[in-house]
Amino acid sequence: xxxxxxxxxxxxxxxxxxxxxxxxxxxxxxxxxxxxxxxxxxxxxxxxxxxxxxxxxxxxxxxxxxxxxxxxxxxxxxxxxxxxxxxxxxxxxxxxxxxxxxxxxxxxxxxxxxxxxxxxxxxxxxxxxxxxxxxxxxxxxxxxxxxxxxxxxxxxxxxxxxxxxxxxxxxxxxxxxxxxxxxxxxxxxxxxxxxxxxxxxxxxxxxxxxxxxxxxxxxxxxxxxxxxxxxxxxxxxxxxxxxxxxxxxxxxxxxxxxxxxxxxxxxxxxxxxxxxxxxxxxxxxxxxxxxxxxxxxxxxxxxxxxxxxxxxxxxxxxxxxxxxxxxxxxxxxxxxxxxxxxxxxxxxxxxxxxxxxxxxxxxxxxxxxxxxxxxxxxxxxxxxxxxxxxxxxxxxxxxxxxxxxxxxxxxxxxxxxxxxxxxxxxxxxxx
Numbered sequence: 001x002x003x004x005x006x007x008x009x010x011x012x013x014x015x016x017x018x019x020x021x022x023x024x025x026x027x028x029x030x031x032x033x034x035x036x037x038x039x040x041x042x043x044x045x046x047x048x049x050x051x052x053x054x055x056x057x058x059x060x061x062x063x064x065x066x067x068x069x070x071x072x073x074x075x076x077x078x079x080x081x082x083x084x085x086x087x088x089x090x091x092x093x094x095x096x097x098x099x100x101x102x103x104x105x106x107x108x109x110x111x112x113x114x115x116x117x118x119x120x121x122x123x124x125x126x127x128x129x130x131x132x133x134x135x136x137x138x139x140x141x142x143x144x145x146x147x148x149x150x151x152x153x154x155x156x157x158x159x160x161x162x163x164x165x166x167x168x169x170x171x172x173x174x175x176x177x178x179x180x181x182x183x184x185x186x187x188x189x190x191x192x193x194x195x196x197x198x199x200x201x202x203x204x205x206x207x208x209x210x211x212x213x214x215x216x217x218x219x220x221x222x223x224x225x226x227x228x229x230x231x232x233x234x235x236x237x238x239x240x241x242x243x244x245x246x247x248x249x250x251x252x253x254x255x256x257x258x259x260x261x262x263x264x265x266x267x268x269x270x271x272x273x274x275x276x277x278x279x280x281x282x283x284x285x286x287x288x289x290x291x292x293x294x295x296x297x298x299x300x301x302x303x304x305x306x307x308x309x310x311x312x313x314x315x316x317x318x319x320x321x322x323x324x325x326x327x328x329x330x331x332x333x334x335x336x337x338x339x340x341x342x343x344x345x346x347x348x349x350x351x352x353x354x355x356x357x358x359x360x361x362x363x364x365x366x367x368x369x370x371x372x373x374x375x376x377x378x379x380x381x382x383x384x385x386x387x388x389x390x391x392x393x394x395x396x397x398x399x400x401x402x403x404x405x406x407x408x409x410x411x412x413x414x415x416x417x418x419x420x421x422x423x424x425x426x427x428x429x430x431x
Contacts, residue, residue, distance in 0.1 A: 021138070022111070023042055023045075023110060023111055041084065041085070044111075049081070049140060051081060051117055052112070053079070054077040054109060055075070055111075057110075060105050116136040118208075120136075123218040150209070153214070155207060157208065158205060158206060160205065164197055168194050169408035175304070175406050176408070197376070198376050200378055202378070206423055207424040208347055209349065213235075216266075219269065235337060236336050237337055239419060243357065244391045267286060287422060288427070289359050289378070289380045290358040290359075290394055291378070292358075293395070306344070306407060307319070315328075316401070323352070325353045326400060350423075352395065352400075360380055361392070
């Protein structure tokens with residue numbers, strides 16, 4: 001049995017069936033002798049190798065209970081395979097309620113996605129109309145996505161569900177800067193990492209890997225090695241020279257609508273290679289916003305790193321080393337993508353390796369400070385007087401120490417550099 005510790009309940013509810021996966025045999029039990037915790041058992045039936053996201057909704061009678069993740073009142077478990085699972089809930093940690101028995105307590109367990117968890121682009125293919133072929137699947141290939149094929153000639157993206165998360169970091173997180181030029185009285189005021197809820201009303205897709213040199217060259221129509229990349233490093237992240245101007249075009253600032261890109265730019269050329277229809281008809285390929293990047297990096301976690309651990313050191317952190325290339329005993333350059341452990345979404349290198357360029361731009365090289373506790377909906381930081389310079393980068397890189405590679409850490413990307421790359425996103429068209 002797979003066991004995960006996150007939530008819990010007091011009754012039982014029927015699962016929900018979809019074309020590719022079914023949840024069945026949902027059972028809720030108290031822990032005896034009673035310790036205030038509850039177990040939810042359920043079974044996923046799915047094709048071999050298929051991955052599914054699971055939503056668990058808790059109710060006491062007709063009232064939903066907010067457990068702080070997903071759509072406010074749902075807990076989402078990512079990338080589960082066929083099998084039997086147990087989830088344990090501690091009410092004291094989530095709703096502050098240690099009532100011994102809630103007789104009307106129920107759990108509803110459902111499959112969150114349906115056949116479109118992954119979007120795969122064939123960068124060497126043609127659908128007959130001058131577009132890249134696109135396929136959707138919930139089932140990774142035998143051996144998974146972490147092979148050269150999906151780092152070079154194909155590009156795979158993961159669907160990130162709509163929902164709400166808490167952006168930023170707690171005041172006492174190791175590595176968080178808690179100084180303020182206005183003096184000690186402001187130290188807990190608005191911060192670059194101020195904790196605040198962010199809601200996404202639309203799903204979006206992001207690349208499983210950072211954009212590699214080979215993928216970039218195929219999209220740009222560049223043969224062999226790129227003049228802005230490290231030669232003969234096809235499955236390494238594209239870096240040197242990558243910035244907002246190189247991706248969107250030098251005259252993108254003159255466009256009437258933000259965010260804009262010129263037709264003869266990376267994103268201009270890329271978007272002409274697709275004929276998206278149906279629920280993706282209003283979607284475009286772009287950079288993620290900084291809030292989308294952190295949401296995707298965290299993959300449901302609230303800790304410093306996406307493996308459930310908090311930071312333990314400013315410099316060489318044993319909790320970070322399995323996840324990221326950063327400045328410890330082995331650093332010296334950006335690496336082949338996919339060399340460390342992925343997060344629950346299956347995304348690699350969201351911490352370390354290369355700083356990832358985001359859409360947001362801020363004034364005078366300083367990161368805009370968010371307001372503690374103030375909720376935002378799909379925000380983009382944009383200063384029209386300074387667009388497109390400088391941009392915000394996320395995740396840290398291989399020359400930075402551990403404190404710069406936290407999920408909440410943000411930096412100014414400047415003009416780009418050998419440690420600044422990007423991760424492709426497919427997002428609802430921004431108005």
